[in-house]
Amino acid sequence: MRTNTHFAFFDEGSKKEIRRATLKAVAIPGYQVPFASREMPIARGWGTGGLQLTLSLIGKTDVLKVIDQGADESVNAVSIKKLVQETTGVQVTDQTEEADLIQSRHRIPEIPLTKDQILVLQVPMPEPLRPVEAREYATKRMHSEDDYSGAWLMLFEQIVKYGKTATAADHPVYVNGRYVMAPSPIPRFDNPKMHQSEALILLGAGREKKIYAVPPYTAVESLAFEDYPFAVESFEGQECRLCGSAHVFLDELIDQKTGETVYQCNDTSYCMEQLNSTEKAEVESSYA
Amino acid sequence: MHEEPILKVRNLRKQFGPGCSHCANLDSDRLEKNYCTVCGTVYAVRDVSLDLYPGEILGIVGESGSGKSTLMQCLYFDTDVASGEAYIHTPALTGTNVFELSSQQKRSIRNHDYGMVYQNPVHGLKMNFSSVGNIAEKLIAAGNRNVGEMEATSKRLLENVHIPLHRMKEEPRNFSGGMQQRVQIAKALSNNPPILFLDEVTTGLDLSVQANVLDLIKKIQRELGISMIVVSHDLAVIRMLADRTIVMLNGEIIEQGLTDQVLEDPQHAYTQQLVYSLL
Numbered sequence: 369m370r371t372n373t374h375f376a377f378f379d380e381g382s383k384k385e386i387r388r389a390t391l392k393a394v395a396i397p398g399y400q401v402p403f404a405s406r407e408m409p410i411a412r413g414w415g416t417g418g419l420q421l422t423l424s425l426i427g428k429t430d431v432l433k434v435i436d437q438g439a440d441e442s443v444n445a446v447s448i449k450k451l452v453q454e455t456t457g458v459q460v461t462d463q464t465e466e467a468d469l470i471q472s473r474h475r476i477p478e479i480p481l482t483k484d485q486i487l488v489l490q491v492p493m494p495e496p497l498r499p500v501e502a503r504e505y506a507t508k509r510m511h512s513e514d515d516y517s518g519a520w521l522m523l524f525e526q527i528v529k530y531g532k533t534a535t536a537a538d539h540p541v542y543v544n545g546r547y548v549m550a551p552s553p554i555p556r557f558d559n560p561k562m563h564q565s566e567a568l569i570l571l572g573a574g575r576e577k578k579i580y581a582v583p584p585y586t587a588v589e590s591l592a593f594e595d596y597p598f599a600v601e602s603f604e605g606q607e608c609r610l611c612g613s614a615h616v617f618l619d620e621l622i623d624q625k626t627g628e629t630v631y632q633c634n635d636t637s638y639c640m641e642q643l644n645s646t647e648k649a650e651v652e653s654s655y656a
Numbered sequence: 657m658h659e660e661p662i663l664k665v666r667n668l669r670k671q672f673g674p675g676c677s678h679c680a681n682l683d684s685d686r687l688e689k690n691y692c693t694v695c696g697t698v699y700a701v702r703d704v705s706l707d708l709y710p711g712e713i714l715g716i717v718g719e720s721g722s723g724k725s726t727l728m729q730c731l732y733f734d735t736d737v738a739s740g741e742a743y744i745h746t747p748a749l750t751g752t753n754v755f756e757l758s759s760q761q762k763r764s765i766r767n768h769d770y771g772m773v774y775q776n777p778v779h780g781l782k783m784n785f786s787s788v789g790n791i792a793e794k795l796i797a798a799g800n801r802n803v804g805e806m807e808a809t810s811k812r813l814l815e816n817v818h819i820p821l822h823r824m825k826e827e828p829r830n831f832s833g834g835m836q837q838r839v840q841i842a843k844a845l846s847n848n849p850p851i852l853f854l855d856e857v858t859t860g861l862d863l864s865v866q867a868n869v870l871d872l873i874k875k876i877q878r879e880l881g882i883s884m885i886v887v888s889h890d891l892a893v894i895r896m897l898a899d900r901t902i903v904m905l906n907g908e909i910i911e912q913g914l915t916d917q918v919l920e921d922p923q924h925a926y927t928q929q930l931v932y933s934l935l
Contacts (some may be wrong), residue, residue, distance in 0.1 A: 413716075500782065513760050518798040524796065525789045527803050528825060594802045 372399025386424035393581035398543025405577040418490035435468035438634035481567035491573040562588040611642035661707035668740035671807040673697030717897025723907035771844030775856035777836035781827040812843040834865030
């Protein structure tokens, strides 16, 4: 018996298993679907969940973009990109608009995603209730009974202690009014981008063996108390030192020698694009 | 005037094990205490019926293993019952056997109509969350989403149970046993529940703290008119708190009546022994 060579890294059985879990995840927005996570050639906790999703989804004509905390050129992003390219031969890109499939760690790109794109997020801790309840069977029961007082309690504690919700990232969200979901450690700034997103958002946790999803046009609401409304990180009065963008997620950089604080776009491809467009304009104007 | 009980329990049974033809009809002479020697089934609570009236404190006494704590756990839905019915007299629940409700509905009863104080504060509190947070948890579960309101309620309750407010943000694991117990009571009271369960609340506390906690319970009952079921093996506690008392042995009620009557003139041989063992 001859079998055709498999496309991409996975055998057909693995792809089928991951796709099956993915379909279930899309059918139940925000619900964590357990799946048979594979052993991957990168270490667990380095994006195996996202990588498995990517490799089960990718087709010959797809264009892939991989981001690591907003950067296209960081080690993690580059090695994942290389691995996928070497095992599939697909085209890779830095441009958000060009990509069909975007695997990301801890950021959602600044440029709004479209209905033709899929965003894959790498998740270290898929269970939003884990800090209050260590037992998996107990958290499963809490989800089934719609018992989210634990998630609220964590926010309450932060408000009592610090006067505001202090979730630096991974601020829990209600998906479709039913399941409370950990949106992966994206900054609060990116939470609203999930709401009614045109693109399908898939979240994969390889070590924890869970896949979950936010289907397109799904309501995603960040948890917030009546008197402490949800707020994103504010960069009021700051702009990127390179491209001058405001209203984007900025990295705060402190110069070790001078002690000076500067701000810079976290999304490197967005920053580059802004720079290119202004540069081009300068060139054109000098010609005219 | 005829008064309607706020909690009516009928034929509550809890067994551990499948049961067999030998022990099926629960004949006392066929069981070794509450244990079937043939199939090994333990009948922890055997067809117990009781009524709790509004504003009263009902005491349950009995030796260890008599089924009093299991009875409480069944009523608080911590564990499933084998058979039996319970009715809560509130506008929403009148006429429904609460044991047959879904787990979500049971949770709603726990959050809105019940309060529970466990013998061991570890079961009732989250030891790694602040005391205010612990109280707020019950309010959040009942649907409150206003931090200011919940903080104010928590402060008022902690003051009521004599926890100094400068320690309110501290985690209960830093507290002494008596303080933990008082935080637990504050938490149980946070939603003004019409029914409060107290399971051996003073066991393991030293005498002065015991007196404090008992005083507090008495005060709460007097001021808020909450109905309570108090489980204890300590007759002194029962004598001080309870209006009526039930005596349990081997999962059955063997005697019940007004507390002073039961203690002054016990009828059942076991109760007599219990009362005369009192130091």
